[in-house]
Amino acid sequence: MLTPEQIELAREFSPLPEPPADPTNAVYEDLDAALLGQALFFDTRFSSNGEVSCATCHEPALGFGDGRKLAKGVAHHPRHSMTLWNVAYNRWFFWDGRKDSLWSQALGPLEDAREHGSSRLEIVHALADAPELVRAYTEVFGAFPNVSDSSRFPAAGRPVAEQPRHPHQVAWDTMSADDQRTVNRVFTNFGKLLAAYQRQLVSRRAPFDVFVEGLADNDPEKLAALSPSAQRGFTLFAGKAACHICHDGPTFSDLEFHSNRVATGEGVDPGRALGVLQLKVDPFNGASEFADDGGARATRKLQITPRGWHIPGEFKTPSLRNVAVTAPYMHEGQIATLAEVVHFYSTLEGAAPPDPKGEKLITAVQLTDAEQADLIAFLESLTDESLPAELRAAPAPADNATR
Amino acid sequence: MRHVSVSSFLVRFGVLLVLAAGFACQSDVAKQVPPAPVEPAPAEETVSWNEATSDVPARKVQWRVIDHDEVPRNEAFSMEVRVLSGESPTSLQRLDLKGWMPDHGHGFVQDPSVSTLDIGHYRVDGVLLHMRGTWELRLQLFDANGLDVVVIELEL
Missing domain, CATH: 1.10.760.10 (Cytochrome c-like domain)
Structure with a gap:
C-alpha cells in the first residue's frame, strides 16, 4: 500500500534504538x-x-x-x-x-x-x-x-x-x-x-515497529500489524498533515521546543524562554560538580544553548509513542482526547493567535473526517506497553533494598 | 531526505545553492563562546570538500562535515570551513555560522562555536539542524572590507 518513498520514510521512524548513554550519571546502567x-x-x-x-x-x-x-x-x-x-x-x-x-x-x-x-x-x-x-x-x-x-x-x-x-x-x-x-x-x-x-x-515494540520490520523482511504477519487505516494514517502523518516536522524520528519528537498555538489558561507561561535561563544557573546541571563525567560535555552543551532565542509559550515536543494511553494532552492538559487533538490541528478551532515573532509551523491541515480517523488509527499503532510487570510496581521486598 | 541536486560531497543530502551577499543574517544573535577544545582534523584526503562561491572576487569557500558521514538531522555535528583567495588561504577577522529555515521562520536552537585552525581554516562545532526541511547555513565572513555572507542551502 505504501509507495517506495513512503516505505523509505517509514524506516526513518523505526526501530527506536537503545536510550542514549548518560555519562553524567555513573550508575545509569547499574x-x-x-x-x-x-x-x-x-x-x-x-x-x-x-x-x-x-x-x-x-x-x-x-x-x-x-x-x-x-x-x-x-x-x-x-x-x-x-x-x-x-x-x-x-x-x-x-x-x-x-x-x-x-x-x-x-x-x-x-x-x-x-x-x-x-x-x-x-x-x-x-x-x-x-x-x-x-x-x-x-x-x-x-x-x-x-x-x-x-x-x-x-x-x-x-x-x-x-x-x-x-x-x-x-x-x-x-x-x-x-x-x-x-x-x-x-x-x-x-x-x-x-x-x-x-x-x-522503554516502549519500542509497537505495531508500527513490527510493521516496519515486516517491510524489511517482507513478513506478511508483521505487515498485518498495521491496519490499512493506520497505513493511510502514516501517509497523512508524514504527508498532508506534516506531523513529522516536529514529531520526527524514532522518538517521534524533535526533542526541542515550539509553540503549537493551543490556547492556554490565565497568564502567560513562559515555557522554554524561562526554562533555558533556569537551566544555565541550575546547581545540578550537567556542568556541575555532581555530573559524573566532569562536566565537560554538558558545559559545552550549555555554552552553546542560546538564552534569547525563544518566545514565551514554547514547550517541548512530546514523543508520540504510547500517545493513545497518555491522555489528556498538552502542557496544561487542555485537550482531553486524541481525537480532539487531531481535530485541533486539522481546523485550529480555538487556537491562540500566532506570535508574529514566532515560528511559522502551525497551520490548519484540514483533514476530512475519514483522514482524521486514519491518523488516529496510526497514532494508536504507536502503543506498546509491554514493559515487564515487575517494573510497574515497587519491587518485592526479597528483590529490593530490604534484602 | 530528498535529493535536490548533486554535489561533490558524496552523501545523501543535496547542496542546493550557494549564494553570497552582503546582507545581515536574520537568525538569532549569537554570542561568542570560548573555543572548544580542538580535536585533530581528519586526514586531508579522507573527506572531500564542498565548494561554495562567494561574491567577493576570487574568494572561494570550502566546507565539509568532519565527524559524520553525512549532514545529520537533529544530531549535533562539526564541520570545517576553508576560505581561499585564488588557491591560497586568506585570513579573516572573524567567521560565524548562523542558521535559518525560511519555510519555518526560525534558526538554530543552539549557537555553534567557531575556532581557528590556521589561516583561513576554521572548525565549527555544535551545528544542530533539529528539523527536517530546507536549511540555510549562513557563513558570515568578516574582513577589512566588511561582511560577506555565504549561504549553503541544504534539504534535510
Whole structure:
C-alpha cells in the first residue's frame, strides 16, 4: 500500500534504538541502582505529607502519567504531568527543558512545594532512617554519611531562591559548605537512582515497529500489524498533515521546543524562554560538580544553548509513542482526547493567535473526517506497553533494598 | 531526505545553492563562546570538500562535515570551513555560522562555536539542524572590507 518513498520514510521512524548513554550519571546502567531507584519511585516517605511518591503523578497504569488535566502532588500544579515512557531519550527535561539530565530532573519535584513538598535535608534524613535503604545505597555508592548530628544537619532545609527568610533557607545557611556538599551529594545520588529506574521505561515494540520490520523482511504477519487505516494514517502523518516536522524520528519528537498555538489558561507561561535561563544557573546541571563525567560535555552543551532565542509559550515536543494511553494532552492538559487533538490541528478551532515573532509551523491541515480517523488509527499503532510487570510496581521486598 | 541536486560531497543530502551577499543574517544573535577544545582534523584526503562561491572576487569557500558521514538531522555535528583567495588561504577577522529555515521562520536552537585552525581554516562545532526541511547555513565572513555572507542551502 505504501509507495517506495513512503516505505523509505517509514524506516526513518523505526526501530527506536537503545536510550542514549548518560555519562553524567555513573550508575545509569547499574541494575542495583535501578532496583533501588524503583523502590524510591514508589515510596511515599519522601514527601511532606507522607502520601506522595513519584508514582502519584506517574502511575504505571495510566501510561506513567496521572490522567489528570493538571498535576496534583501535595498541592495543585499549573502544568500537566508528562508521561515517563521513553523519558531517557530526551535531550531536555520538563515541558520547559529546565533540566539537562534525567537525574537532575528527578530532583525538581522532590523540593517543589506543589509536588513532594520536601527538602533535600528531609530526603537525606528519611534515607538515613531507613536501614534497608541505607544498605542498598551503600552497595551502589559506598558509605552513607553520618548525618545524625542535628546541629550540623538540620531536620529540614534547602536553598530557596530569592527567599532568604524561608525556614528551609535559614536552616541551610546554618550549615558548613562541606556539610552542604555532603547533603547535595546524597541528594543527587537519589536522583541518579531514580534515573536508573526510569531509564528502563522503554516502549519500542509497537505495531508500527513490527510493521516496519515486516517491510524489511517482507513478513506478511508483521505487515498485518498495521491496519490499512493506520497505513493511510502514516501517509497523512508524514504527508498532508506534516506531523513529522516536529514529531520526527524514532522518538517521534524533535526533542526541542515550539509553540503549537493551543490556547492556554490565565497568564502567560513562559515555557522554554524561562526554562533555558533556569537551566544555565541550575546547581545540578550537567556542568556541575555532581555530573559524573566532569562536566565537560554538558558545559559545552550549555555554552552553546542560546538564552534569547525563544518566545514565551514554547514547550517541548512530546514523543508520540504510547500517545493513545497518555491522555489528556498538552502542557496544561487542555485537550482531553486524541481525537480532539487531531481535530485541533486539522481546523485550529480555538487556537491562540500566532506570535508574529514566532515560528511559522502551525497551520490548519484540514483533514476530512475519514483522514482524521486514519491518523488516529496510526497514532494508536504507536502503543506498546509491554514493559515487564515487575517494573510497574515497587519491587518485592526479597528483590529490593530490604534484602 | 530528498535529493535536490548533486554535489561533490558524496552523501545523501543535496547542496542546493550557494549564494553570497552582503546582507545581515536574520537568525538569532549569537554570542561568542570560548573555543572548544580542538580535536585533530581528519586526514586531508579522507573527506572531500564542498565548494561554495562567494561574491567577493576570487574568494572561494570550502566546507565539509568532519565527524559524520553525512549532514545529520537533529544530531549535533562539526564541520570545517576553508576560505581561499585564488588557491591560497586568506585570513579573516572573524567567521560565524548562523542558521535559518525560511519555510519555518526560525534558526538554530543552539549557537555553534567557531575556532581557528590556521589561516583561513576554521572548525565549527555544535551545528544542530533539529528539523527536517530546507536549511540555510549562513557563513558570515568578516574582513577589512566588511561582511560577506555565504549561504549553503541544504534539504534535510
